[in-house]
Structures are given as structure tokens and as C-alpha cells.
Amino acid sequence: MEQSTRWWRTTAFRVTLLHLLLTLLGTAALSGVAWWATTGFALRQLAQEVDRDSGVLAQAARLGGVRSLAVSIEARLGADRSGTQYYLLAAPDGERLAGNLASAPRAPGWATLRLEGLKEAESPELLALGTPLPGGGFLIVARDVGPVRQLESLLLGAAGWVGGGAMLLGLMGGLLMGRGVTRRAAAMDAALARVEAGEIAHRLPVRTGGDEFDRLARRINAALDRVQGLMQTLRQVTDDIAHDLRTPLTRLRGRLETALRAPDDAGWRAATEAALQDCESLLEIFAALLRIAQVESGARQAGFAPLDLSALAATVAEVYAPAAEERGQRLETAIAPGITAHGDRELLTQALANLLENAVKHGREGGRIRLALTPDPSLVVEDDGEGIPPDQREAVLRRFHRLDAARSRPGAGLGLALVAAVAELHGARLTLGDARPGLRVELALPAPSRPAPGGP
Amino acid sequence: MKILLVEDDAETAGFIRRGLTEAGHVVDHAADGPDGLHLAMSEGHDVLVVDRMLPRLDGLGLVRALRAAGIRTPVLFLTARTGIGDRVEGLEAGADDYLGKPFAFAELMARLNALARRPPMATEATTLRVGDLEMDLLRRQVTRAGRRIELQPREFRLLEYLMRRVGQVVTRTMLLEGVWDFHFDPKTSVVETHVSRLRAKLGGEDQPPLIHTMRGAGYVIRAPD
Structure with a gap:
């Protein structure tokens, strides 16, 4: 068995990898949304507050002058407990009039400032808005972004934990799933390896669940059943040939030896003719065996066509009527008209001929034979001979099987085997029953699924 | 009758040839497909006996080529392949009769006579x-x-x-x-x-x-x- 498959080429690994990748993507997307919804929102809130404060103070400056603005700023700073508000009010000459910012660029609009050395451990980051005042003054309102940054790092940490956890879970899930796939594939692989090694009867494990693996296993098992059946047929044929051709071959050999020892031309001629006759019956057995094997292989199904079953039955009855009469038998027919079927005309003809032949041969001399075709459609042949005991009815369908009582009559025991094979090929049910007295054989063909073209 | 026999097995060919000659017929023999086709195209035979499995060009191909060339000489297929579908295939290729090996010589003789003397439609x-x-x-x-x-x-x-x-x-x-x-x-x-x-x-x-x-x-x- 080939074991060269590397671990990274296994389905399990690929499934795990894909699972992980998807987990990571999901976590990243989720974190992005969370960031936008929280930190982004907080920053926007902050900017709004700065903007509003600037507006109020600028309004105060316009109404009450720069001095009153300075008082307002000092009052705000005095009330700020959190220490996150920053202001700078500069005179037109640049002198600081109020506020807790030492200096700042005199640039109107938004800016990000960094304070240095104001608090020891950190240098706060400020979001600042510069507004020029009427009369040449300049106002800067700023807020510490620190709390937002704290929230941000908190979120990042959380995202890290969640992502890590998801990854771990994904890895575990992927491994579990992969391991399941690997284990079941390995079980199927091992089972098939045993079949390959010659244990043709071994089958793949099938759980009751019925997932795609079970369906696959069931399908493979069904294919193996079929192969095994065909192999058994083949073995059966080989065995049959080996065992049952030995007798006629021995007889042939005897005849030829007799011919060699024959004292005169007449004796030599008679023995040779007898040997030829033996050859002929051997060839007939071969032909019958080959035909049964061919029918059993199922290849003939390709040639199935609609056929007139009534006409077929009438022809076969007509062929055998004189032969039956010769044995004093009366051949009665009850053939329903216009019955069609889908199948192989030649094989069905031969199957029915074999049944009638048996009836003529094994039926009572001077008795009655009945051939019926019912609209099911079903072919029935009855005779009033000795019949077949119930415990033998299955065995007579096998090749070369002959009832003890029939051994004295000519035949090789292949007729019913062919009928059985033809029945199987057509999906027909072959039943051997009791005609009280005699044998009743019924060949029930599957009902035609569609009406014949042109039919009602 | 003038008969063309296309058969690669020397022993079978000899057996058939002897029998047909004894019965008073003239027999030409070819041992492979192309030779058989060549003879069948050029000489005026009354009937052809063609083995189905032949070297270089099989019997089916030979008969198809012959029929495609418009030559209507009756053909009897002689073959060890007696499967149910094989006969139909042979007849569809353009053969007129089909006889499975092994066969009784009398059977071959009777069928050849029937083929050669078949009345025109x-x-x-x-x-x-x-x-x-x-x-x-x-x-x-x-x-x-x-x-x-x-x-x-x-x-x-x-x-x-x-x-x-x-x-x-x-x-x-x-x-x-x-x-x-x-x-x-x-x-x-x-x-x-x-x-x-x-x-x-x-x-x-x-x-x-x-x-x-x-x-x-x-x-x-x-x-x-």
C-alpha cells in the first residue's frame, strides 16, 4: 500500500487550515466593527465637545471682550476635576493671557498636540482647535485624547484575546474534523486493501448514520458484491466444465479406442460415427454453457427492444406441437393476444422453447401440456408428469443439475439454468410449482412501464 | 462453383479446401485479410467463405470494404465467435450467412450451395x-x-x-x-x-x-x- 502521502497534503490539514483562516477573518471583521462603534464614536464625541466649547468661548469674546474670556477660561479650568481640558488665550502680540497651555502654534483649525513634561509619566496627546478672535487674539481649545486611547487599547486587548481564543477553538475544531475524515478514510482504505489482498468477501464499514462516507461505502460494497457474484459465476462455470465434461470426454475417448481396435472397416466406421456424435453433444454443452455465461454477464440488456410476446409464444407452441403429438401429448394453448414486453426476443424464445422441451420430454406420455400467456405478462408452462419435489426446485435451476429420475433420459441439465439466467436478465420472476400432478413453471415478466407506441 | 476461401489457420483451410475440391468445386485460398480482399475484388467468384478473425484486416473489415466497392458476391462468415450479438454484427457488415466453428462439413456445403444459387430478387x-x-x-x-x-x-x-x-x-x-x-x-x-x-x-x-x-x-x- 502506498504511504507516501505527506501530512500537509491530507484533507484533514487542508480542512484545518481553511477553518483557521475563516476564523481569523471573522474575528478581524468583528473587531473592526467594534472599533468603529466605540473608539471612533468617542473621538467624534470629543471633537464635537471641543467644537462646541470653542464656539461658546468665541461668542463670549465677541460679546464681552478678551478680558471676560480670560475669566471664563480660568473658571472652566478651576472647575475641571479630570484635568483633561486645555486652553490657551493669546493676545495679538502673542502674550499668554489665560489658559494652562504654555505655548501653541498659532494655526487655525484642527491639530493634534503633544504636551511635554507637564505630567511626568506621560505626555498627553491633545485634540486641539485653534480659533482666531476678533481684534487679533487667538484661542486654542484642546482636550486630552488619553481616555479614548485607553479605551482603544482595552478593545485591542479584548480583540486579541477573542481572536486568540477563536483561533485555538478553530484549530481544535479543524483538527477534530480533519481527524474524523482521516480516520474514516483510513478505515475504508484498510478495508479495500484487504479486498485487494484477496479477501474478496470483506466489506467496508458502514455506520448507521448515513452521511456521504456511508453512502460511498455502501456503493463500493454494492460494487464489490457484484464483482464477487460474477467471480462466483465464473468459478461455477469452470467447476462445472471440469466436473461434468469429464464423463462425455471419457466416453469419447473410449469410442476412439474402440475404433482403433476395430477389426474391419465397418466396425471402424461405426465407432467413428459414434465418436462424432459424442463430439456433437460436447459442443452443444459448450454452446449452452457459453450462452448461459453470456446471458448472466448482463451484456445483452443493451439489445432490449419491444417485442410481441403473443406471437413469440404462438411460434414456440407451433414448433413443439408435432413433437408433443409424437409422444401422444396434447398441447393446449391459452395465449392472450396483443401482449408486448421489453426484452431480448431471441433469448425469450429459447427460454420458452426450453420449458416446452422439458414438458414434452418429462411430461407423461399421452398426457397434456399447457402453455399460457396472461396479460401480466406472465408465461406459464404446465405438464402432468412426475413434477419436481419442492426441495429440489431451487437446485434444478443450477447448471448440470439433474433429478435422479431424469438421469436415464438424454440431456445435460442446462435447459432450466438458461431459463433462470434469461429470467434474471429480464428482471422476471421464475417460479417452479406443482401442477397437481406435474410441473408448473411460471415466468412473470415485469409489467411494461410505458404503453407501447401507438397504444391507447 | 468457384469459391474463395479466406482462412488463416492452415489446417482448417486444408480441410475445407479438400472437401470442396472433392465435391467438384474450384477453390482459391487467401491466408490474410488484404490478400483475401485483393482476390475477392479481382476474380469472379460465386461465393466467399471468410473467417472472422484474420491477420492484418479482419473479416468484418474485409466484407465492409467489399460491399463499399459494390461487389455483391455472397459471403459466408465462418467463425469461432458464436455469441448472440456476433451473428447480427456479421450480417450487418454485409455477410449473407453465418456459420459457427466447429461445424459439420455437410452444413457448410449445404449453405454454400444455397448462397451461390440464390435467385436474384x-x-x-x-x-x-x-x-x-x-x-x-x-x-x-x-x-x-x-x-x-x-x-x-x-x-x-x-x-x-x-x-x-x-x-x-x-x-x-x-x-x-x-x-x-x-x-x-x-x-x-x-x-x-x-x-x-x-x-x-x-x-x-x-x-x-x-x-x-x-x-x-x-x-x-x-x-x-
């Missing part, structure tokens, strides 16, 4: 005559010496088959195939019983027999001498 007769036996194909009536003989449809076909081959040996299997379309060999003597019934219907006690049994070969219908 154009000169289809409406009345067949053998001695005082007359068959009207249009009215489907049979009379012997003016006396009407009642036949069942299949008996009529059997007699027609024989009368169309007057003087030729017709084998059991030829009758099974030609009259009943049976392509297998029944163990019971169905042909024998049908022929003897027909014979009884044709002949009164004072009339000479028309249908004769050729031992080990088959049947022949011919006018009394």
Missing part, C-alpha cells in the same frame, strides 16, 4: 413447381397433381423454403433459422417431426415421395425420376 416467381407439386405464392395454395393440399401457415413456409431450393440439401439448422427464426439448437427433434408431417400431407400412398432425408446432412426436395 428481380426474377421472383409467383409459382413454384417440383414435379407434379405446385405452389401458388400469390393465392398461397398448394396442389399436387391437381389435388388441393391444406397446409398451416408455417407448413407452407417450410415447403416454400424447400421448394425454393429444389435439388439442394437443406440442413436442420438452415430450416430452424429460415422457417422459425430459431438461432439455437433444440434438443427435441422438432424439425424432423415437422418435415415428416409435411411429407405425409404431400404424399398419398400411390404417389412417389418428394422430400428426401439425406442422412447426416438434411433434407432435399426433388421431382421423382
Whole structure:
């Protein structure tokens, strides 16, 4: 068995990898949304507050002058407990009039400032808005972004934990799933390896669940059943040939030896003719065996066509009527008209001929034979001979099987085997029953699924 | 008759050739497909005997090529392949008859005679005559010496088959195939019983027999001498 498959080429690994990748993507997307919804929102809130404060103070400056603005700023700073508000009010000459910012660029609009050395451990980051005042003054309102940054790092940490956890879970899930796939594939692989090694009867494990693996296993098992059946047929044929051709071959050999020892031309001629006759019956057995094997292989199904079953039955009855009469038998027919079927005309003809032949041969001399075709459609042949005991009815369908009582009559025991094979090929049910007295054989063909073209 | 035999097995070819020559026929022999095709195209043979499995060009291909070239010489396929589909395939390729190996020489002989003497379709007769036996194909009536003989449809076909081959040996299997379309060999003597019934219907006690049994070969219908 080939074991060269590397671990990274296994389905399990690929499934795990894909699972992980998807987990990571999901976590990243989720974190992005969370960031936008929280930190982004907080920053926007902050900017709004700065903007509003600037507006109020600028309004105060316009109404009450720069001095009153300075008082307002000092009052705000005095009330700020959190220490996150920053202001700078500069005179037109640049002198600081109020506020807790030492200096700042005199640039109107938004800016990000960094304070240095104001608090020891950190240098706060400020979001600042510069507004020029009427009369040449300049106002800067700023807020510490620190709390937002704290929230941000908190979120990042959380995202890290969640992502890590998801990854771990994904890895575990992927491994579990992969391991399941690997284990079941390995079980199927091992089972098939045993079949390959010659244990043709071994089958793949099938759980009751019925997932795609079970369906696959069931399908493979069904294919193996079929192969095994065909192999058994083949073995059966080989065995049959080996065992049952030995007798006629021995007889042939005897005849030829007799011919060699024959004292005169007449004796030599008679023995040779007898040997030829033996050859002929051997060839007939071969032909019958080959035909049964061919029918059993199922290849003939390709040639199935609609056929007139009534006409077929009438022809076969007509062929055998004189032969039956010769044995004093009366051949009665009850053939329903216009019955069609889908199948192989030649094989069905031969199957029915074999049944009638048996009836003529094994039926009572001077008795009655009945051939019926019912609209099911079903072919029935009855005779009033000795019949077949119930415990033998299955065995007579096998090749070369002959009832003890029939051994004295000519035949090789292949007729019913062919009928059985033809029945199987057509999906027909072959039943051997009791005609009280005699044998009743019924060949029930599957009902035609569609009406014949042109039919009602 | 001038017969072309295309057969690669030297022993089989020798056996067939000897038999046909003894029966007074002229036999040409080719051992492979292209040679056979070449001979069949150039020489005027009455009938061809072609093995299906041949070196370089198989029998099917040979017959197809021959028919494509417009040569209508009757062809009998001789083959070890006697599967059910094989016969149909052979006939569809353009062969006129099909005989499975191994075969009785009498069977081959009878079939070759039938093929070579097959009447052309154009000169289809409406009345067949053998001695005082007359068959009207249009009215489907049979009379012997003016006396009407009642036949069942299949008996009529059997007699027609024989009368169309007057003087030729017709084998059991030829009758099974030609009259009943049976392509297998029944163990019971169905042909024998049908022929003897027909014979009884044709002949009164004072009339000479028309249908004769050729031992080990088959049947022949011919006018009394």
C-alpha cells in the first residue's frame, strides 16, 4: 500500500487550515466593527465637545471682550476635576493671557498636540482647535485624547484575546474534523486493501448514520458484491466444465479406442460415427454453457427492444406441437393476444422453447401440456408428469443439475439454468410449482412501464 | 462453383479446401485479410467463405470494404465467435450467412450451395413447381397433381423454403433459422417431426415421395425420376 502521502497534503490539514483562516477573518471583521462603534464614536464625541466649547468661548469674546474670556477660561479650568481640558488665550502680540497651555502654534483649525513634561509619566496627546478672535487674539481649545486611547487599547486587548481564543477553538475544531475524515478514510482504505489482498468477501464499514462516507461505502460494497457474484459465476462455470465434461470426454475417448481396435472397416466406421456424435453433444454443452455465461454477464440488456410476446409464444407452441403429438401429448394453448414486453426476443424464445422441451420430454406420455400467456405478462408452462419435489426446485435451476429420475433420459441439465439466467436478465420472476400432478413453471415478466407506441 | 476461401489457420483451410475440391468445386485460398480482399475484388467468384478473425484486416473489415466497392458476391462468415450479438454484427457488415466453428462439413456445403444459387430478387416467381407439386405464392395454395393440399401457415413456409431450393440439401439448422427464426439448437427433434408431417400431407400412398432425408446432412426436395 502506498504511504507516501505527506501530512500537509491530507484533507484533514487542508480542512484545518481553511477553518483557521475563516476564523481569523471573522474575528478581524468583528473587531473592526467594534472599533468603529466605540473608539471612533468617542473621538467624534470629543471633537464635537471641543467644537462646541470653542464656539461658546468665541461668542463670549465677541460679546464681552478678551478680558471676560480670560475669566471664563480660568473658571472652566478651576472647575475641571479630570484635568483633561486645555486652553490657551493669546493676545495679538502673542502674550499668554489665560489658559494652562504654555505655548501653541498659532494655526487655525484642527491639530493634534503633544504636551511635554507637564505630567511626568506621560505626555498627553491633545485634540486641539485653534480659533482666531476678533481684534487679533487667538484661542486654542484642546482636550486630552488619553481616555479614548485607553479605551482603544482595552478593545485591542479584548480583540486579541477573542481572536486568540477563536483561533485555538478553530484549530481544535479543524483538527477534530480533519481527524474524523482521516480516520474514516483510513478505515475504508484498510478495508479495500484487504479486498485487494484477496479477501474478496470483506466489506467496508458502514455506520448507521448515513452521511456521504456511508453512502460511498455502501456503493463500493454494492460494487464489490457484484464483482464477487460474477467471480462466483465464473468459478461455477469452470467447476462445472471440469466436473461434468469429464464423463462425455471419457466416453469419447473410449469410442476412439474402440475404433482403433476395430477389426474391419465397418466396425471402424461405426465407432467413428459414434465418436462424432459424442463430439456433437460436447459442443452443444459448450454452446449452452457459453450462452448461459453470456446471458448472466448482463451484456445483452443493451439489445432490449419491444417485442410481441403473443406471437413469440404462438411460434414456440407451433414448433413443439408435432413433437408433443409424437409422444401422444396434447398441447393446449391459452395465449392472450396483443401482449408486448421489453426484452431480448431471441433469448425469450429459447427460454420458452426450453420449458416446452422439458414438458414434452418429462411430461407423461399421452398426457397434456399447457402453455399460457396472461396479460401480466406472465408465461406459464404446465405438464402432468412426475413434477419436481419442492426441495429440489431451487437446485434444478443450477447448471448440470439433474433429478435422479431424469438421469436415464438424454440431456445435460442446462435447459432450466438458461431459463433462470434469461429470467434474471429480464428482471422476471421464475417460479417452479406443482401442477397437481406435474410441473408448473411460471415466468412473470415485469409489467411494461410505458404503453407501447401507438397504444391507447 | 468457384469459391474463395479466406482462412488463416492452415489446417482448417486444408480441410475445407479438400472437401470442396472433392465435391467438384474450384477453390482459391487467401491466408490474410488484404490478400483475401485483393482476390475477392479481382476474380469472379460465386461465393466467399471468410473467417472472422484474420491477420492484418479482419473479416468484418474485409466484407465492409467489399460491399463499399459494390461487389455483391455472397459471403459466408465462418467463425469461432458464436455469441448472440456476433451473428447480427456479421450480417450487418454485409455477410449473407453465418456459420459457427466447429461445424459439420455437410452444413457448410449445404449453405454454400444455397448462397451461390440464390435467385436474384428481380426474377421472383409467383409459382413454384417440383414435379407434379405446385405452389401458388400469390393465392398461397398448394396442389399436387391437381389435388388441393391444406397446409398451416408455417407448413407452407417450410415447403416454400424447400421448394425454393429444389435439388439442394437443406440442413436442420438452415430450416430452424429460415422457417422459425430459431438461432439455437433444440434438443427435441422438432424439425424432423415437422418435415415428416409435411411429407405425409404431400404424399398419398400411390404417389412417389418428394422430400428426401439425406442422412447426416438434411433434407432435399426433388421431382421423382
